[in-house]
Every structure is written in C-alpha cells, then in structure tokens.
Amino acid sequence: MEVLYKSTRGNGETVTASQAILKGLSDDGGLFVPTSIPALDVPMEKLAAMSYQEVAYEVMSRFLTDFTEDELKNCIANAYDAKFDTEEIAPLTKADGVYYLELFHGATIAFKDMALSILPHLMTTAAKKNGVKNEIVILTATSGDTGKAAMAGFADVPGTRIIVFYPKNGVSPIQEKQMVTQKGKNTHVVAIHGNFDDAQTGVKKMFNDKELGKELADKGFQFSSANSINIGRLVPQVVYYVYAYANLVKNGEIADGEKINVTVPTGNFGNILAAFYAKQMGLPIAKLICASNENKVLFDFFRTGVYDRNRDFILTTSPSMDILISSNLERLIYRIAGNSEAADRELMQDLAKDGKYEITDAMKKELADFYGNYASEQETADAIAKLYSDTGYVIDTHTAVAAAVYGKYREETYDETKTVIASTASPYKFTSSVLAAIAPEYDTLPVLEQVDKLSALANTEIPRAIEEIRTAPVLHTTECDVDQMPETVRAFLK
Template identity: 50%
Template structure:
C-alpha cells in the first residue's frame, strides 16, 4: 500500500516514509491509495484479543511495509508497561441506553495518548527502516491535549526533538501546567499570542516554507508533525472503533453485523475521521455524529456544504474543540470525491478567502454517513449535571458535548446502539465540571479542585495530574505568531 497526497502531486510513499514526512510536499495530507477491506470473521476474531492484539491486527492493514514483529513491538511499547491505568486501555463503559468509550486512561488523561504513545514508536521504527540520518524535529500546534501527549510520547526518544506551540490563553490551567512542567532533554514548549488556529496556521506555514526547510536540512534536521495531519497520528485512532464494536459483540449487546453509531466531540475532525476509515474498511457503522461546541464551523458545513471560517472565535469550556480550521476534513473530501485537483482548489479557496462550497452532490454523499449537532457552554454544563444526577457518572466538558448530541439524535427515533466517544478525564477540566455540578469552588487552587472532584467521582485522580502539584515549571517562552519560525530555528540550533 502506498500513500499519496490529497492534493495530487503524484508523490507516492510507503507508510514509513509518510510518517517521517508528516505533510506532503504540496501541502496536502497523506492518505492510503486504497482502503483495506475486512470481513465479519476478522471483526469477530477481535473479541478474544487484548487491545494490543486488536491494534496489531488493524494497524497491519495499513502499515504494510512494517513487519508483524515491528508492529507488535511498537504496540507493546505504546500500550504496555503500565502506561495506562486500565488493563483494557480503551475500556467501553456499557450503560442501558448508551456506551461510553473512555479514551483517557493513558499518561496524560486524554484521548491523544491513544495515538501519541504509538506515533513515536512508529516513527522511531520508520527512521531505522528507511535509513534516515537526519534528526527529526517534531512540530506541534495544540489546543490543549495534543501538546502534552506528544511531549510525553516523544520525551527523550532517540533521533528526535519536539517543540509544541499552544495559544497563550486558550487552554485550561491543568493543560498548561502539564505542558510547561514537561521534562525531557529534547523538548520545548512555547506559548503563542493568539488562538489555536493562529498556532496551527503558523505550523503549516513553517512546513510549507521550502527555503526554511532547506536550511534545516543542510544542518541535518528534518521537520515532521505529531498533529493529526500526520498519518501516523491518525491510523492508531482507527483501532478503538473496532475495539468498541468487539466489546459490544463480546458483551452480547449486539450480534455480528448489527450497525452501531458513534458520537464524537471534535474540532479538528481527526477523531471522527478515524471512525470513517473503520466504516470504509467494513465496520458496521450507521452514523458518525459530529458534535461541536459554540465554534460550530463543522456543524454548519455538514448542514450546508459551505465551510466558512470567517466567523467569531469563541473561547469555551471545551477548549480542545476551539478550532475554526479543521485540517482532517481535507482527507474526507478526498475520499468522497476521489478528485485531488478539486480538493486542492477548495483548500486554496480556504487559504485565500476563508471559505469553500462543496455543492449539493458532495454534501449528500457526506450526509449519508455523518450527522451533526452542537452545544453551547450552558448546555454542556447542564448535560454534565444531568448525567451525574441520573448515573453518578462524571463527564468532562468535551464528552458532555457529545452526550448532548447523542441524546438529541436518539430522541429522533434512532434506535441502534450508540457509543459516546469520551475524549478526556473530567479532572483535566475540574473547575468547569465542578461548577456544572453546582459545587462552591471559590478560592480553591487546582489541586484543591482535584481533591474536591475526587470526593464525588468513582475514578481516582490520575497519577500524572496529581504529580503536577510539585512539578517544576521548565518552559515559559511566549512569542508573537509571526515569530514562530525563529523559535523553531533557535530550538533546532540554527540561531
């Protein structure tokens, strides 16, 4: 299987080469040139396996240039060794009317761990396989969770460095603490004066600056990405859709071949796109519900076919979804149209005018698979309170957005089993969660808030968050968005 650009520059790469490169030369995203197919026997076979074994089976469908032994080794190093606080890695909490896929049991308490514990292993293996001699500098823009998960995953990984940019005032206090206290000899963290889209656009501009990249390359440094623009970040996420289905099958909630639906809180579209790949491979999925917060550019697109980022940007209590430029939508458009020239034209329009219109025919194809809804902060808080009142289950501010959208979808008479994809531990957003639960928190610091939430929750405070109390702040750099290239150059040793 080869990997090609969504924008059609005829560049073909193996999966190892695509993972090292991160982004195609023309600015497009790498996608497989064919989508593998699995049958129900493959899916039923997953029920007897551990998460690690399930991952090896699914990943093997896409990483065809990796040996079985290489994939198994990568998976064991990513998900083994006690890194996850649940043996199931991605446990499915099955309730009467919905099931909750908990993707936050890893070292940084967010779903990004599912991919960012594995990506460094895939990259490190790829460097050896391809004989790459350059040091690889991982460039990351984060709206909160990706940054810490990438830093933790790449910490002291041989032949790599990593620099993370985050919006100065656009992440939760816990998220910021997680990043600025990060240890490791090969890591850097820099705040950007602006929002996430400013940071993400800055990173993309650096990747696209050929002169800048050439200078780095002369010095023995190659850029790559740990954002979901990198195929190595996206492919691990396909696994947990299969795993959730296998768990429902194993529990007798469904029979082989029954359709289920997923509701996914998403801003950059990568998490839900992984579900689309699972569906295209043969997983029986009826609908993928895209749940947005007040920055509901995706909801509008999935309703009208017009993507328009020319709108107000809102800081919400679900900051990991505070995004107006959803990078991974480009991959979906390619697979739906199979027309790289058209995708390139839409992306050019987005860059130049801030909008594009895919038209009625393409929209209808997308709507056959994707539903959508959104919730503002008030509704999100009401949902947290209602879920706790009814079930004594505490959802974080992103999971609650999905829960509300799933509830509205089911009220429309859709009766297939529903899986709510839970993307973060409530402890990462304890102030908002406790406020939603009606608790008095005035004057409490972050760690008193953690203790308060623990008193109401059946899940313990994650060890990584508890350890922040005495962690040393190691990173305090703040730059204008225009100064991001200089920050990269300095960290790469070029200034």
C-alpha cells in the same frame, strides 16, 4: 495487499506508509491518504477474543504494510503498556443507556495518548527503514491535549526533538501545567500570543517554507509532525472503534453484525474521520454523529455544504475543540470529491484565499453517513449535571458536548440504535468546569483542591498524571508572537 499513500493535493505520486509517517505533511501542502481503504478481514468472533494490543496489530497491519510483523508488534508493545491505568487500554462504561468509550487512561489522560503513545515508535522505526540520518524535529500546534501527549511520547527518544506551540490563555490550567512541567532534554514548549488556529497555521507555514527546511537540513534536522495531519496519528485511532465494537459483541451488548452509531466530540476532525475509516473497512457503523461546541464551523458545514471560518473565535469550556480550521476534514473532502486531487486543491485554495469553500450537491450526497450538531455552553454543563445526577458517572466538557448533541440527534430522529460516545478526556483535566456543573460551591477553589473534591464526588481515584503535577517545577516559559514562530524554532535548533 500493499497500501500506499498519496497527497490529497498531489499528482498521484505515491509513498509507503513509513515515508508518509516521516514526512507528516506532503510537500504540496496536502495530507497523505491511503490509495485504498483495506478490508477488516478478521472474523468478529476472533477480534472479540483479542486484547487491545492484538486488535491494534490486526487493524494497523492492514494500513502500514511496509512495516514487518516484528516491527509493528514491537511498536504496539512499547506503546500500550503500564503507561495506561487500565488493562483494557480503552474500556467501555455504560451509563444512561449509552456506551462511553473511555480514551483517557493514558499518560496524559486524554484521547491523544491512544495515538501519541505509538507514534514515536512508528516514527523511529520508519526512520531506520528509510535510512534517515537527520535528527527528526517534531513540530506541533496544540489546542491543549496533543502537545502534552506528544511530548510525553517523544521525551528523550533518541534522534528526535519536539517543539510544541499552544495558545496562551487558550487551554485549561491543568493542560497548561501539564505542558510547562514536561521533562525531557529534547522537549520545548512555546505559548503563542494568538489562538489555536494561529498556532496551527504557523506550523503549516513552517512545513511549507522550503528555505527554512533547507537551512535546517544543512544543520542535520528535518521536520515532521505529531498533529493529526500525520497518518501515523490517524491509523492508531481507527483501532479503538474496532476494539469497542468487538467488546460490545463479547459482552453480549450487540449481536455480531448489528449496526451501532458513533458520536464524537469534534474539533480537528481526525477522531471522527478515524471512525469513518473504520466504517469503510467494514465495521458495522450506521451514523457518525459529529458534535461541535459553539465554534460550530462543522455543524454549519454539514447543514449547508459551506465551510466558512470567517467568524468570531469563541473560547469555551471545551478548549480542545475551539478550532475553526478542521485540518482533517480535507481527507473527507478528497474522498467525497471522488478521490480528485484537482477538486480538493481548488477547494483548499478557496479556503486559503477567502476563508471558505462550498462543496457540490453531488459531494453533499456523499455525507449521508454523517449527522452534525452543536451544544451551547449551557447545554454542555447541563449534560454533565444530568448524567451525574442520574447515574453518578462524571464526564468532562468535551464528552458532554457529544452527549448533548447525541440527545438532540435522538430527539430529531427517534433513532434508538445502540450508540458509542467517544469520551475524549478525563474530567480531572477540566475540574473547574466540571465542578461548576455538578457542585458549583467548589469551582472557585484552587485547581488542585478542586481535584480532591472531584475525586470525592465522583468516587474515582485521582489519575497519576494529575498527582505528578502537584509539585512539578515549571520548566518551560518561552512565549512569542505568531510571526516569531520560525525564529523561535531556529533558536531551539542552534
């Protein structure tokens, strides 16, 4: 069955998967969504016997129907290879009765690698399929992880350039060091004087700037996105939820067909939306537990039906979740509005004009699959400390937000359904905050000395991604104000 894509704000026009991946964002400012969610029509006993790469093909081929088998398998083989430090790609670790889905074994030790390792291959394949002659310029805003993972994926890929904007003083020292030391003649990194929402809004404005688009097209360039607004980011994320479930069946932890809960630390909403899509495909998921940090705009939305970004922006120890505009939520809004472009358009206009919108009672009822809550900074640190004290297992701050929220969910509901927590980053990416929780006497050491202490405490090897930046030279020093972002892009594309 062919799956086509249309904009959440459009008039029903459809494009192929490869066209949606190339464009990133629809011309009307909407996000591409599949016209229908394909069924996961492979028996679980077969999936349970498959490698990660084989499961990826079964899931992604259902969504990306205009890619040939050879094209898609080639993209998958190039993505999920020795860049990952475990053969399983996304292993499950059981600790304190919960299954942690480790999504941080790729080149940049964060879950963004799971999708951004394959996106460059999907995009260059899509360009060939559609006869694109222009150079593709990947324009991306990052709250810490997407930027490095995207650059690692696109570095020196022919026919592409990548420009990443991140908030100065809004990412961890390790995250910043990873970005500013990135090699590749086609990579550019810019620190903006603002927060992540400013960066994301600036990137969206450039996508919607027709004059800038024409100016660059005349020079042989066209924009695309590596942010989670790109459907080519979202589809690969569906894979690891299917793989996790299949592994639980294979390992005898659950019976085929038994429902599980999934808990996801959530900022931009893409990662939990992928779990929702997996459920829509037929994966036996009961509750989708949406975990926020103190920037709890999503918790408030699930509690009240009002999405309101008019609030203070809080810098936390889980910076990749320091987000007040959760772009991917629009895809869920479109769905719970009965796939109505008009309803979605109206709500997004309210968001642009007033910074908030309110969904109807009928739409609220469609959110029954979700539970939302948040963890304070203290609760986050306590979750790291408790799990380490009880089991010796060390998690990062984002995963700890999820663990703390899952604890609240169990206390409120008494639900003992087996649960997978998406472990979205390596603790080595946030050493200061992790050590402050488990061994505070070390949290003032220089960052790379902290890494050594964490390795000894956790009894785990230091990831390659960290070893590489010990002596790597800084290659990117550009900074700009938010209103200078278009000029900065022009300067890179002379």
